[in-house]
Amino acid sequence: xxxxxxxxxxxxxxxxxxxxxxxxxxxxxxxxxxxxxxxxxxxxxxxxxxxxxxxxxxxxxxxxxxxxxxxxxxxxxxxxxxxxxxxxxxxxxxxxxxxxxxxxxxxxxxxxxxxxxxxxxxxxxxxxxxxxxxxxxxxxxxxxxxxxxxxxxxxxxxxxxxxxxxxxxxxxxxxxxxxxxxxxxxxxxxxxxxxxxxxxxxxxxxxxxxxxxxxxxxxxxxxxxxxxxxxxxxxxxxxxxxxxxxxxxxxxxxxxxxxxxxxxxxxxxxxxxxxxxxxxxxxxxxxxxxxxxxxxxxxxxxx
Amino acid sequence: xxxxxxxxxxxxxxxxxxxxxxxxxxxxxxxxxxxxxxxxxxxxxxxxxxxxxxxxxxxxxxxxxxxxxxxxxxxxxxxxxxxxxxxxxxxxxxxxxxxxxxxxxxxxxxxxxxxxxxxxxxxxxxxxxxxxxxxxxxxxxxxxxxxxxxxxxxxxxxxxxxxxxxxxxxxxxxxxxxxxxxxxxxxxxxxxxxxxxxxxxxxxxxxxxxxxxxxxxxxx
Numbered sequence: 001x002x003x004x005x006x007x008x009x010x011x012x013x014x015x016x017x018x019x020x021x022x023x024x025x026x027x028x029x030x031x032x033x034x035x036x037x038x039x040x041x042x043x044x045x046x047x048x049x050x051x052x053x054x055x056x057x058x059x060x061x062x063x064x065x066x067x068x069x070x071x072x073x074x075x076x077x078x079x080x081x082x083x084x085x086x087x088x089x090x091x092x093x094x095x096x097x098x099x100x101x102x103x104x105x106x107x108x109x110x111x112x113x114x115x116x117x118x119x120x121x122x123x124x125x126x127x128x129x130x131x132x133x134x135x136x137x138x139x140x141x142x143x144x145x146x147x148x149x150x151x152x153x154x155x156x157x158x159x160x161x162x163x164x165x166x167x168x169x170x171x172x173x174x175x176x177x178x179x180x181x182x183x184x185x186x187x188x189x190x191x192x193x194x195x196x197x198x199x200x201x202x203x204x205x206x207x208x209x210x211x212x213x214x215x216x217x218x219x220x221x222x223x224x225x226x227x228x229x230x231x232x233x234x235x236x237x238x239x240x241x242x243x244x245x246x247x248x249x250x251x252x253x254x255x256x257x258x259x260x261x262x263x264x265x266x267x268x269x270x271x272x273x274x275x276x277x278x279x280x281x282x283x284x285x286x287x288x289x290x291x292x293x294x295x296x297x298x299x300x301x302x303x
Numbered sequence: 304x305x306x307x308x309x310x311x312x313x314x315x316x317x318x319x320x321x322x323x324x325x326x327x328x329x330x331x332x333x334x335x336x337x338x339x340x341x342x343x344x345x346x347x348x349x350x351x352x353x354x355x356x357x358x359x360x361x362x363x364x365x366x367x368x369x370x371x372x373x374x375x376x377x378x379x380x381x382x383x384x385x386x387x388x389x390x391x392x393x394x395x396x397x398x399x400x401x402x403x404x405x406x407x408x409x410x411x412x413x414x415x416x417x418x419x420x421x422x423x424x425x426x427x428x429x430x431x432x433x434x435x436x437x438x439x440x441x442x443x444x445x446x447x448x449x450x451x452x453x454x455x456x457x458x459x460x461x462x463x464x465x466x467x468x469x470x471x472x473x474x475x476x477x478x479x480x481x482x483x484x485x486x487x488x489x490x491x492x493x494x495x496x497x498x499x500x501x502x503x504x505x506x507x508x509x510x511x512x513x514x515x516x517x518x519x520x521x522x523x
Contacts, residue, residue: 026405027371036368037412044372045460050399070375071396115384133379147452151459154316202462204452259448261464 002217005149008256009203009219010249012267013048013155013226016196016281020239021163023047024190031190032163039160041195045152048199051229053125056221058232060124066221069123069131116146120212127212128222149208150222155199158269159278161192191239194279200264205254223248223302244281246302247288257296266292306421306434307357308441309468312342313415316368317456317463318408322489322502329409330457332365333509336516337491338457339418345454346465347441351428359514360417364476371407375399414456417468442467475512483509490521 015022023043024030033042053068060066120127130148166189173179208214223246230241249263266289275283293299319331319338336356343354375397387395422441424434444450445467454463477483485507493501505519 025371026373027369027407033370035412037366042370044370046372046374067396069379069396071398111385115388118388119379119384131379133384147459149452151453151455151462153460153462156315200462202453204450206451253449255444255449255451257447257449259464259466260453260462262448 002215004213004215005203005205005208005219006254008205008251008254010251010260010263011201011203011226012245012247012264013199013201013243014196014245014247014269014286015155015199015230015241015243016194017192017238018194018240018280019191020241021190021192021237022195022197022241024237029190031165032161032192034161034163035156041157041161041192041197043155043197043199045154045199048152048155048229049125049129051233052128052222052225055225055229055232056124059221059224065122066124067122068125069119070125117213120146124218124221127214127218130212146211147207148212149204149206149214150201151204152199152201155197157195157197158284159195159271161195163190163192165190189237196244196269196278196281196284198269200260202260209254227303243303245286248300248302249293250298250300252296252298258294263293263297266290306423306438308343308420308438308445309470309473310343310346310418310420310445310465311362311415311468311470312418312454312456312463312465313362314456314461314463315413316461317411317414318461319411319457327407327409330367330411331488332411332485333361333488333507333514334359334414334416334418334456335489335491336505337489339416339420340491342454342456342463342465343418343420345452346450347437347444348451349428349432349437351425351432352422352437353425354420354422356418356420357515357517358417358419359516360419360473360475361477361509361512361514362415362417362473362475363413366412367409368412369407369409371405373399373403374406375402376404377402410461411456417470417473477509477512480509480511485509485514487522490516490519493523 021030021032022041023033025033033044034040035042053070056066057068057071116133119131119133125131126146126148128148128150130146132145168187168189169184170187171184173182173185178185203219226246227243229243230238233241247267251257268287268289270285270287271278272283272285278284288299288301290299317330317334318328319333319335320328321331336359339356339359340354348354377397379397383395422434422437424432445465448466450465454465455461456463487504488507490503490505493503501523504522505516507514
């Protein structure tokens with residue numbers, strides 16, 4: 001394992017969508033999410049985290065230490081046994097788990113911590129985003145609420161988005177009864193013709209060091225996952241989505257060198273003047289104003 | 304009060320959940336004292352000190368918006384973890400296809416506050432600790448924008464920008480409103496008994512945009 005990260009980071013991710021629905025709103029019949037006041041499109045933090053988890057799962061295929069806790073599908077075949085035995089310190093023969101927990105709690109005061117560390121070591125998503133593990137109050141066992149170092153906010157589009165309803169037809173009819181009366185069925189898709197979204201994130205080195213042990217290697221994987229988060233996520237609903245820019249700010253210290261908002265404000269995205277309706281990434285200009293960033297902060301454009 | 308600080312915090316969304324509506328989360332109208340404490344602790348905290356919130360200034364009009372998200376409904380259970388830890392055969396994960404639930408959250412949008420607070424020393428302070436030292440660290444962090452982790456407004460997806468408040472006279476969005484009763488709000492949790500955490504409430508009254516917590520009556 002490589003070393004735990006020692007620097008605070010902030011990052012800006014720009015991604016775009018073409019003729020797709022980046023994140024449906026369950027409240028609005030799965031239309032793209034829109035901030036009702038400004039008309040700007042939204043993509044929730046959890047949506048992006050899901051993509052990152054999926055990428056890591058695809059790439060690492062449940063390799064030791066890179067398992068994913070919050071999964072979308074039931075896995076086909078997994079065997080965790082050997083992995084667990086190698087870290088197991090204690091053995092409980094007792095199958096009645098609550099009982100065993102109570103006993104264990106008495107004999108081993110640090111069992112909560114051990115379990116927490118076990119989860120952090122084995123699960124990439126818990127190490128990165130954290131997890132709530134506070135269930136067993138009865139047995140007074142509490143792995144705790146692990147706050148992961150990586151924190152992502154809602155992504156917002158640069159310009160207001162217009163969502164378009166596209167009605168489609170299909171020739172296959174679902175039920176026989178329907179087939180007697182009609183020959184096609186209608187369906188609907190909501191799409192955004194084009195939108196460029198901006199998400200902002202934070203990485204706390206302190207939480208990495210004191211709680212989850214998020215390493216430099218994990219960080220590299222995170223950048224990889226962010227850059228490629230839509231590459232393995234193509235579907236009929238998404239259209240063309242791509243990460244266009246990942247700008248990383250590396251502070252020289254664990255606590256950071258300057259407020260996050262100053263760094264975020266240094267990234268300016270403007271629509272080209274002659275463009276009225278942006279339809280491609282080239283319609284925007286992305287500028288990083290280096291003069292607004294302290295010298296001690298390292299700026300990296302990862303794409 | 305030499306140990307007091309004023310911190311300006313702002314962000315595009317906030318969610319200070321009401322405990323009575325926590326399934327479909329609904330935010331309070333303003334920041335709770337416990338959320339304010341959490342923000343300050345994200346910047347600096349030490350076992351030798353305790354943050355006490357004095358006043359909360361509401362600098363932007365109270366506005367709501369809503370977001371519905373797919374969430375998981377269960378938590379990581381300690382027993383399952385223990386089983387896996389001890390070499391159980393069952394794979395350990397949460398399936399978001401099966402354990403899914405859609406929940407709406409009523410959020411505050413475009414918020415800005417000034418938190419006026421001070422800290423008190425606790426018995427856990429080391430011999431070398433003193434208020435001056437803590438104060439210096441805090442001021443340095445606030446000026447440079449350093450933090451332990453990024454502070455947030457209630458939930459981690461709503462980051463809170465922060466800076467030292469330089470204004471002498473703090474104007475609020477409700478300067479003209481004499482008194483607005485916000486009802487009972489969560490004050491904070493009483494953590495003194497680890498086995499039995501007790502919530503504490505207070506009657507929040509916003510006077511000219513300021514919630515004064517210095518002499519409020521705290522109800523358990």
